[in-house]
Amino acid sequence: MEEKILIEAKNLKKYFKVGANSQLHAVDGVNFKIRRGTTLGVVGESGCGKSTLGRLLLRLYDVTDGQILYDGTDITKLNAKELKPIRARMQMIFQDPSGSLDPRKSVKELIGEPLKIYKACKNRDEYDARIAEIMETVGLDERYAESFSHELDGGRRQRIGIGRALAMDPEFIICDEPVSALDVSIQAQILNLLMDLQDEKKLTYVFITHDLSVVKHISHEIMVMYLGQCVEYAKTEDLFKNPLHPYTKGLLDAVPIPSLKAKKLSTEVMRGELTSPVDPAPGCRFAARCPYATDACRGRDIPLKEVEPGHFVSCTRF
Incomplete structure (x- = not known):
């Protein structure tokens, strides 16, 4: 039996105002589904909209357009009060533990902060027991409970973030x-x-990274983003075995993964300048750097197309 869909994004958009009359299209018409208990890897260059997408899914940013269905509920329609109980089921692990952890709070206080916000413990003993349980789960020795995050190394700080x-x-x-x-x-x-x-x-993850060797290790499916749009979406095995979009091929060719090099994938050389995400013109945003770009790639948006079962690509070559 196929796993139930936990998260679904439909034509999801987030635009930021730039200047008087312009908009930066940080996330622009993204669609995907995440099955319960699986990991969706989101990859792409810095500035492609990966982190913005993650914050949209938690409603840390307001959505410009589109829908986010969480277990069937459109959370884009919910106000802060309605969203609070759902947010208890949705969390985030940040990139830089040093920047996301309050240096004035002990490890115990950092991990216990959500418990206090949601009043999840009836008394102090239950609170202390829950923190001890979490620390054991993430591999943090109990002797660090009263330490501060800046006193610990990066690995332990990230374990605090996971524990929280x-x-x-x-x-x-x-x-x-x-x-x-x-x-x-x-x-x-x-x-x-x-x-x-x-x-x-049975956790469900969105794993955001620019490191393809990492995402290959942890993800069940991968979405490749370029300047706010999804250009390829497939099961991890299929994407690494048969990348279709020129941008995906260029990314893979730049990664020293021996199993990929052994397959002698065709080299895709990315030249040219990035297209501006501010008020972008219709058409493939990768066209300025694509060795196969034609007039057909410009002037109209290129929708995702299923070219193999479960393998989608946004490219006029397919």
């Missing part, structure tokens, strides 16, 4: 580049922890 996200026992977590600031050996520990937690608690 787990405090309310959520079912959906946005992982916004949670290992990019860590050493490679520590990255592996955190990735393994996230995957173990997913298996144990």
Whole structure:
């Protein structure tokens, strides 16, 4: 039986006002579905809209247009009061633990903050027991409970961030580049922890990263973004085995993954300048850097097309 859809985005858009009459199209008409208990990897260059998309899914930003269906409920229509109980089921792990953790609070206070906001514990003993349980779950020794985050190394700080996200026992977590600031050996520990937690608690992730070697390791499906739009969407195995969009091929060619190099994928050289995301003209936004661009790529938006079962691509070549 196919897993139930937990998150669905329909024509999701987020525009930011720039100057008097212009708009930056940070997320522009994105569509996807995430099955419960799976991980959607979101990849692309810096500035492509990955983090903005993550914040939209948690309604940290107001949506310009489109829908976000969470377990069948359109959360774009909810006010703050209606959204609060749903937000308890949705959490976020931030990229930089140093910047997302209050240096004035102890580890115990940081992890327990959501418990206080939602009044999740009846008394102090229950509160202390829950924090001890979370610290054990994420691999933090109890002796660090009274320490401050700046006294700990990057790996332990990120475990605090994961612990804080787990405090309310959520079912959906946005992982916004949670290992990019860590050493490679520590990255592996955190990735393994996230995957173990997913298996144990049936968690659903959106894993945002620019590192294709990382996303290959953790994701069930991958969405490739370019300047606010999705250009390719497929199961992880299919995307790495048979990338279709020239941008995806260019990204993969730039990553030193031996299994990919052995396949001798055709090299896609990306030249030219990035198209401005401010008031962009209709058409493929990658056309300025694409070696296959033609007049057909310009002047009209290119919708995602299913070219293989479950494999979607936005390109006039298909």
